[in-house]
Every structure is written in C-alpha cells, then in structure tokens.
Amino acid sequence: MSITEAPANGISAPPARLYFGRVMHARSRPRTHRFIYRVFSMLIDIDRVQEAGRRSRLFSIDRFNLFSFHRKDHGLRDGSSLRAHIVSLLTEAGISEPRHIRLLCYPRILGYVFNPLSVYYCYDARAHLTTLVYQVHNTFGDVHSYVAPVQAPERDGRIVRQTRDKNLHVSPFVGMAATYDFALDDPAERIAIHIRESDENGPFLLATFDGEARPFTTRSLATAFVIYPLMTVKVMAAIHFEALRLWLKGVPFFRSPGKPPALASADGPSGGPRGNAIDPAKAPATSYPDSSNAKAA
Numbered sequence: 001m002s003i004t005e006a007p008a009n010g011i012s013a014p015p016a017r018l019y020f021g022r023v024m025h026a027r028s029r030p031r032t033h034r035f036i037y038r039v040f041s042m043l044i045d046i047d048r049v050q051e052a053g054r055r056s057r058l059f060s061i062d063r064f065n066l067f068s069f070h071r072k073d074h075g076l077r078d079g080s081s082l083r084a085h086i087v088s089l090l091t092e093a094g095i096s097e098p099r100h101i102r103l104l105c106y107p108r109i110l111g112y113v114f115n116p117l118s119v120y121y122c123y124d125a126r127a128h129l130t131t132l133v134y135q136v137h138n139t140f141g142d143v144h145s146y147v148a149p150v151q152a153p154e155r156d157g158r159i160v161r162q163t164r165d166k167n168l169h170v171s172p173f174v175g176m177a178a179t180y181d182f183a184l185d186d187p188a189e190r191i192a193i194h195i196r197e198s199d200e201n202g203p204f205l206l207a208t209f210d211g212e213a214r215p216f217t218t219r220s221l222a223t224a225f226v227i228y229p230l231m232t233v234k235v236m237a238a239i240h241f242e243a244l245r246l247w248l249k250g251v252p253f254f255r256s257p258g259k260p261p262a263l264a265s266a267d268g269p270s271g272g273p274r275g276n277a278i279d280p281a282k283a284p285a286t287s288y289p290d291s292s293n294a295k296a297a
Contacts, residue, residue: 134182
C-alpha cells in the first residue's frame with residue numbers, strides 16, 4: 001500500500017499515523033508456547049498531540065472518545081509533559097535533548113488501554129534516530145524505562161540492534177535473570193519490533209510486532225475499530241489467558257521481587273556499563289517454535 005504522507009521520521013511528517021499488524025510470541029522452553037494476535041498501534045509526535053487530536057472526530061486528547069490519547073497513560077503517568085519527562089531521562093544519562101520525539105503505543109479505545117511496551121523514538125535536527133526509550137509496563141502497575149542511545153555499532157542500515165539487562169518483573173513465568181535483545185527499524189511505510197529474551201541457558205522467548213502504515217484519518221480509525229474491536233481490552237484479557245495456558249502446561253512460576261529500584265536505566269552515550277540506574281528523584285516530571293501455522297486471533 002502506498003502512503004502519500006511524508007516519512008514518519010521526516011521533519012514534515014504528519015503528527016500521527018497508524019500501523020495495522022500483528023503481535024507474535026514464541027517460547028521454546030521449558031514448554032513450547034506460541035500465539036499471534038492482530039493489533040494496531042499509533043505513532044504520535046508528542047509535541048503535536050493537539051494537532052493529531054484535530055485529525056478526526058473519532059479521536060481526542062485527554063478526554064473520552066472512541067479513540068483517545070491521554071498523557072497520564074505515559075511517562076510519569078500524572079498527566080505532566082511527556083517531553084519534559086523524556087528529556088529528563090536523557091539528560092540524567094548524559095544524552096542531548098532531541099529535536100523530535102515520537103511515541104509508539106496503543107491508544108485508548110472507549111476509554112481503556114494497557115500498553116505492555118511503549119517506544120519513544122528520539123531524533124536530532126537532521127531527523128537521525130539518536131535514542132530509543134523502551135517503556136515497559138506490567139500488570140501490577142509497575143513501569144520501567146530502558147534509555148538506549150543508538151550507537152554506531154548497533155546500526156545495520158535502518159535496523160537498530162540493542163541489548164539491555166532485564167530490570168522489571170513482567171511475567172510470573174519468566175525470571176529476572178534475563179536480557180533483552182531488541183531489533184527494530186525506523187518507522188516508515190512498515191514497522192517492525194523484535195525482542196528476544198535470553199537467560200543463562202540462551203534464548204527462550206521471541207516477541208514481535210510487525211505492521212503496515214495507514215494514514216491517521218477518520219476512515220482508518222473506523223476501519224481499525226471494525227478490524228480490531230475492543231482491542232485494548234483484548235490485550236489485557238489475552239495476557240491472562242496466555243498466562244493460564246502456561247500454568248496449565250506446568251511452566252515454573254516466579255514471584256515478583258517487588259517494585260523496581262529506579263524508574264529507568266540507561267547506557268551513557270560513551271557506551272558505559274549496561275543498565276546504569278537512573279535516580280527517580282532526578283528524573284521527575286537461538287531457535288524458536290515455528291509460528292507459521294499459528295492463527296491470528
């Protein structure tokens with residue numbers, strides 16, 4: 001499909017766009033487990049949210065609608081400036097303030113959303129991707145951000161590959177002694193985010209999101225509601241349903257170690273030790289099961 005809007009990372013890019021696609025999880029041990037769900041995500045310029053809110057009568061900012069974006073669902077989750085929050089995280093990690101920041105997330109649908117992962121794409125004045133912030137939420141209400149400056153060795157064309165130590169308990173069926181290998185592209189006509197989780201015995205879990213761009217219009221939003229009805233409720237329901245399936249398969253259970261000691265962790269731009277904690281007080285404001293036969297729910 002051809003999108004006539006400017007590239008997502010261009011200075012003249014639209015304030016928001018949609019990505020229709022699917023999420024896939026494939027686990028290889030101690031029991032094989034896989035699933036695919038159809039989903040859509042929104043990429044929004046956090047400095048132009050009000051402009052995005054004027055794109056469709058079906059979409060609102062900080063108020064109820066069929067679709068909506070609420071600042072209090074992100075960042076410090078208190079409705080404060082998202083730019084100020086991201087800049088404070090980057091500053092604490094010794095990273096320069098970006099010119100543009102775009103957030104990939106699910107919107108609220110009929111007032112509800114849960115975002116397991118939100119990604120902030122940070123660009124300099126030349127529209128070069130300089131930093132990624134992976135904000136992870138768990139179902140217990142905890143959140144942790146992985147601040148990851150994009151280093152030259154991590155680039156492979158448009159693909160960025162980064163590794164971070166796990167710092168937030170996410171699933172009771174995965175322990176904390178693990179690492180994430182992120183592989184993602186700079187959003188354009190298509191988007192891809194692949195996350196491989198490994199422990200001392202090697203990789204055991206692959207999670208992916210692959211999507212195709214759609215213009216941020218009333219027609220696209222209406223189509224999204226028809227194709228993905230009540231998607232955000234389904235996300236939370238699917239998390240618990242898949243957890244039940246894992247429990248029935250006898251996958252070991254890991255208790256939560258408690259809330260993370262910091263809101264975020266980061267590498268410095270000079271490539272310092274992985275997973276350096278950011279003080280919350282200073283940051284206010286390799287084989288996997290074949291999934292080709294799995295059906296998208």
